[in-house]
Amino acid sequence: MQLDFTEKLILPNISNLHQLSVYEENGGYQAIRKAFTMQPDAVTNEVKQSNLRGRGGACFPTGLKWTFMPKSTTADKQTEKPKYLCCNADESEPGTFKDRQIIEFNPHLLIEGILCAAYAMGIKSTYIYIRGEYYKWYKILQNAVEEAYAKNYIGEKIFGTEFSTDIVVHRGAGAYICGEESALMNSVEGKRGYPRVKPPFPAAFGLWGCPTTINNVETLCNVPHIINRGWEWFSKIGSPKHPGTILLGVSGHVNKPGVYEFPTGILLSDLIYEVCGGIPGNKKIKAVIPGGSSTMWIRGEEIDGVRMDAESLKTVGTSIGTGGVIVMDEDTDVIKVLSRIAHFYHHESCGQCTPCREGTGWMEKILHNFESSEATLEDIDLLLDVANNIEGNTICALGDAAAWPVQSVIKKFRGEFERRVRKSPKVSSSIKPPHLVFAHATP
Amino acid sequence: MLSQENLQQFERLQKFYPTKKALTLPVLWMIQEQEGWISVEAMMYVSSLLEIPVGDVYGVVTFYTMYNQQQRGKYHLQICTNISCQLRGADKLVEHACKTLNVQTEENTKDGRFTISKVECLGSCGTAPMMQMNNDFVENLSVEQLDILLNELK
Numbered sequence: 001m002q003l004d005f006t007e008k009l010i011l012p013n014i015s016n017l018h019q020l021s022v023y024e025e026n027g028g029y030q031a032i033r034k035a036f037t038m039q040p041d042a043v044t045n046e047v048k049q050s051n052l053r054g055r056g057g058a059c060f061p062t063g064l065k066w067t068f069m070p071k072s073t074t075a076d077k078q079t080e081k082p083k084y085l086c087c088n089a090d091e092s093e094p095g096t097f098k099d100r101q102i103i104e105f106n107p108h109l110l111i112e113g114i115l116c117a118a119y120a121m122g123i124k125s126t127y128i129y130i131r132g133e134y135y136k137w138y139k140i141l142q143n144a145v146e147e148a149y150a151k152n153y154i155g156e157k158i159f160g161t162e163f164s165t166d167i168v169v170h171r172g173a174g175a176y177i178c179g180e181e182s183a184l185m186n187s188v189e190g191k192r193g194y195p196r197v198k199p200p201f202p203a204a205f206g207l208w209g210c211p212t213t214i215n216n217v218e219t220l221c222n223v224p225h226i227i228n229r230g231w232e233w234f235s236k237i238g239s240p241k242h243p244g245t246i247l248l249g250v251s252g253h254v255n256k257p258g259v260y261e262f263p264t265g266i267l268l269s270d271l272i273y274e275v276c277g278g279i280p281g282n283k284k285i286k287a288v289i290p291g292g293s294s295t296m297w298i299r300g301e302e303i304d305g306v307r308m309d310a311e312s313l314k315t316v317g318t319s320i321g322t323g324g325v326i327v328m329d330e331d332t333d334v335i336k337v338l339s340r341i342a343h344f345y346h347h348e349s350c351g352q353c354t355p356c357r358e359g360t361g362w363m364e365k366i367l368h369n370f371e372s373s374e375a376t377l378e379d380i381d382l383l384l385d386v387a388n389n390i391e392g393n394t395i396c397a398l399g400d401a402a403a404w405p406v407q408s409v410i411k412k413f414r415g416e417f418e419r420r421v422r423k424s425p426k427v428s429s430s431i432k433p434p435h436l437v438f439a440h441a442t443p
Numbered sequence: 444m445l446s447q448e449n450l451q452q453f454e455r456l457q458k459f460y461p462t463k464k465a466l467t468l469p470v471l472w473m474i475q476e477q478e479g480w481i482s483v484e485a486m487m488y489v490s491s492l493l494e495i496p497v498g499d500v501y502g503v504v505t506f507y508t509m510y511n512q513q514q515r516g517k518y519h520l521q522i523c524t525n526i527s528c529q530l531r532g533a534d535k536l537v538e539h540a541c542k543t544l545n546v547q548t549e550e551n552t553k554d555g556r557f558t559i560s561k562v563e564c565l566g567s568c569g570t571a572p573m574m575q576m577n578n579d580f581v582e583n584l585s586v587e588q589l590d591i592l593l594n595e596l597k
Contacts, residue, residue: 082461094525094564125459132472132509133565135578168459173468173507176563190467191499192506208461251527251568258569293526293564324568326526340529344563350506 008261009245010221011105018140020147023108029153031224032115036161041071043120047223050231051243056088056179056216057292057321059242059310062223068203069121069211081210082124085117086188089130089141089217090172090179093292094344095324098247099217101259103130103137106221107144111154111167113220116227118165121213125166127188132173142169176348180396181214183350194350195396218247238263239309246323248308250276253283253329264309271308272327283329287412291321293341294401296408300330317408334416338409339367345402356399359390363406373423380417384410444488449473453492463493467503471510480511508562516551516558518596521575524561527568536572537561539586543593556596 016022023029035043048063069083087110091099102110114126128145130138145167148154156164170188172178178187182196185207206212222244226234235243242264248271251257255277262271268290272278279285285300290308296318298306306312310320328337346360366383369375387403387410394400410417445453456469470492474485481504490497504510520540524533537548540559544552551558567573570582581592 091566092564095527095568096564097566097568100566131566132507133575136580166459168456171468171472173471174509175507187468188465189462190464190493190495190503192502249569251571252530257527257571289526326530326568328530332530337526337529340524340526344525347563 009225010109010218010247011101011259011261017106018104018108018144020108020144020151023106027228028108029112031227032112032119032153033159035116035119035227036159036163040120040122043116043227046231047120047226050222050226050234051241052219052222052226052234053242053310054216055218055222055246055323057093057294059320062215062219065203065213065215066117066121068201069213070203072122083122084207084210084212085114085121085123085126086181086184086207086212086214087114087126087128087217087220088179088181088184088214089128089134090176090184091134091217091322092131092176092179092348093294093322093324094341095251095289095292095326096249096322097251098249098259098323100134100137101247102217102221103134103141107141108148109221109224110141110217111144111148113223114167115153115158115165116223117213117215117220119163123165123213125168127168127170127207129170129172129178129184129188131178132171138169138171145169175350176344177350177396177398180398183396184214185212192350194352195398197395239265239307239311241311242309242320246308246320248323248325250325250327252325252327253279253285253332254327255280262308265307265312268303268306268308268325271325272303276327279327279329281329283331285327286330286332287328287334287409289324289326289328289405290318292324293326293344294397294404295319295321296404297334297412298408299412334409334413335367335370335420338405339364339371341405342367342402345398349398349402353394353399355390355393356402359386359399360402362386363390363402367406370417370420373420375417375421377418377421380410380414380421444477444485445470445473445492446477449477464495464499466493467495467500468507471500471504475510480514514551517556519558519560519575519577521560521562521565523563523565523567523571523573523575525564527564528572531571533572535586536574536584536589540589540593543590557593 014026044063044066052062053059054062089099154167175193177183178193180195183193187193202212237243245261246264247259247261249259260275287297289297290313298316298318302316306316313320342364346364349356349360351357363386366379387406390399391403470489475481486500487497489500522537544557546552548559548561565575567580567582572584573582
C-alpha cells in the first residue's frame with residue numbers, strides 16, 4: 001500500500017507557493033545555486049542516474065535525452081549554433097490536466113527546473129509553449145517569469161554567474177497536435193503546427209535548425225529535487241524502473257476527481273477506491289483509460305493488482321501516458337465514448353498524412369453508424385482494419401493515438417459492437433470512405 | 444492596427460526570437476484581443492509587419508481553432524464535450540444552452556451577446572463538465588448554474 005506517502009514534491013500543500021518569496025522561504029532556488037557549483041555534465045549525470053523518465057507520455061529517460069545535445073567546446077564557441085529548450089505545456093490530451101495545476105500552484109519550481117536544464121545543456125533560450133486556452137495560467141506563468149527576471153534569476157549573468165539564459169512564455173492557439181514535439185517547434189517558429197519527419201531529431205535539428213531539447217512541465221519540476229537531494233534518494237521513490245512521484249489526474253465516474261500526487265506504483269484500484277472515493281452509486285467499473293485518451297483501455301475486472309507505472313501497465317497491454325485516468329461505470333456506452341474519441345482525433349489530425357487524415361474520419365463515420373445501429377458485423381473488422389492501417393504509417397504518433405483506443409475497445413468489448421449490430425436493420429456493409437469515392441467520381 | 448501598447452510589446456518580444464515570423468502567433472493574439480477577431484485586413488497587416496507572405500499568415504489563422512475568422516458574441520460560451528465532460532453530461536449542457544438562447548452552435552444570438560461552441564478537451568477534466576467563457580473557465584457546471592449565468596449576462 002502506497003497511501004502512507006505524505007511528502008508531495010511537485011504539489012506540496014503550501015499556501016501562495018506561486019509567489020517567489022514564498023517559494024524561496026520553502027527552499028526554492030537552492031537547486032540552481034547548487035547546480036552552479038557543479039560542472040554542467042555533472043548536472044546531466046545526476047538526472048541520468050536518477051532514472052527520471054519523461055512525464056509527457058513517452059516515458060523516455062530524461063537524462064539520456066539531455067546527453068543527445070551537442071556539447072560546447074571552447075574552440076567553437078564563436079561559430080556554434082545556439083541551443084534551445086522547449087517546455088511542453090500544451091497539455092491537450094483528453095483526460096490530462098496535471099500541468100495546469102503545477103503552473104497554478106508551483107510555477108517557480110518549473111522555472112527552477114528549466115534553469116537547471118539550461119545550465120546543464122548550455123541553453124540560450126527556453127520557450128514554454130502553453131496551450132492557448134490556458135489564459136489564466138499563461139498570465140500566472142508570465143507573472144512568475146517576470147518576478148524571476150526582476151531578481152535576475154533569469155536573463156543576463158544570472159545569480160551573479162557568467163551564465164545567461166532567457167525564458168519566454170509562448171502561447172498556442174488551439175491545436176492538439178502542437179503537443180507533439182516537432183509540431184510544437186513549428187508553432188514556435190510561427191508556422192502551422194505540422195509535425196516534422198524524423199530523423200533528424202530535435203537534438204540535431206530543432207528550433208530554427210538548432211539543437212533543441214523538449215521536456216514536459218512535470219518532468220522539469222522533478223529536476224530541482226534531484227539536484228537538491230541526489231539521484232540515489234530520487235531513484236528509491238516508487239517503482240524502481242520508473243521512480244519518483246507522479247501526478248495522476250483522475251476524471252470521469254469517480255466520487256472525488258482531481259489531481260493527486262503519489263509515488264509511481266500506486267495500485268490503480270487504491271487510486272480509484274481509496275483516493276477518489278469509489279464510483280458514484282457504488283456501481284461497478286466497466287472500463288478505465290489509464291493515461292489519457294490515446295492509451296489502450298482496460299476492463300474494470302482487469303484493474304486488480306495493476307500499478308500506476310510504465311512496467312505494470314505494460315503487463316495489461318497499456319501504458320501510463322500522461323497519467324490521466326478516466327473511469328467509466330457499468331452503465332457507460334463504450335461505443336458512444338469511443339465515437340467521441342474518434343471525432344477528437346479526426347478533428348485534430350493536421351492532415352499531412354493520408355492514413356491519418358482519411359482514416360480518422362472513416363473510423364468516426366463507422367462508429368457513428370454503430371451508435372445509430374446502422375452498422376453490420378463486417379464493420380467491426382472494417383473498423384479494425386482501418387485502425388491497423390493508420391498505426392505506424394504516419395509522420396507523428398497522432399495516427400497511433402487514434403488507432404490504439406479503437407483497437408483496444410474492439411478487443412475488450414467486441415460483444416458490445418455485436419449486440420449493437422443485432423439491432424441494425426441493415427444486412428451488408430455499405431460504408432465506403434467518402435473522400436475516396438468522391439475523388440474517383442471527380443474528373 | 445496594433446495599439447501603441449501592443450506595438451511596444453511587439454518591439455520588446457522581438458529580442459527573444461531570432462526571426463520576425465516567429466511572432467506570428469503572439470501578434471495574432473494581440474490583434475484578436477484588440478479587435479475580437481482576425482479579419483482579412485488584419486492578416487494583410489500582420490504580413491506586412493512581419494515581412495512574410497500573407498498566405499503564411501492565412502495558413503496559421505486557419506490552422507488554429509482559437510483564432511476567430513468571424514465576429515463572435517460578446518460572451519463566447521465554449522462548452523467542452525470531450526470524454527470526461529461527456530461522461531458527466533456535457534451534451535445536455537450544449538442542448539440546454541442552444542435551446543435557451545434559441546441558436547445553433549457557432550451562430551451568434553440576434554442581439555450579438557452570445558455564441559455557443561462545442562469544443563475539444565480544455566484540460567479541466569477533474570472539474571467536468573465545464574466551459575470556457577471568453578478567457579475564464581467555468582467548472583463543475585450544471586444546467587441550473589448555466590441558467591443562472593445566462594440570466595446574469597442577458
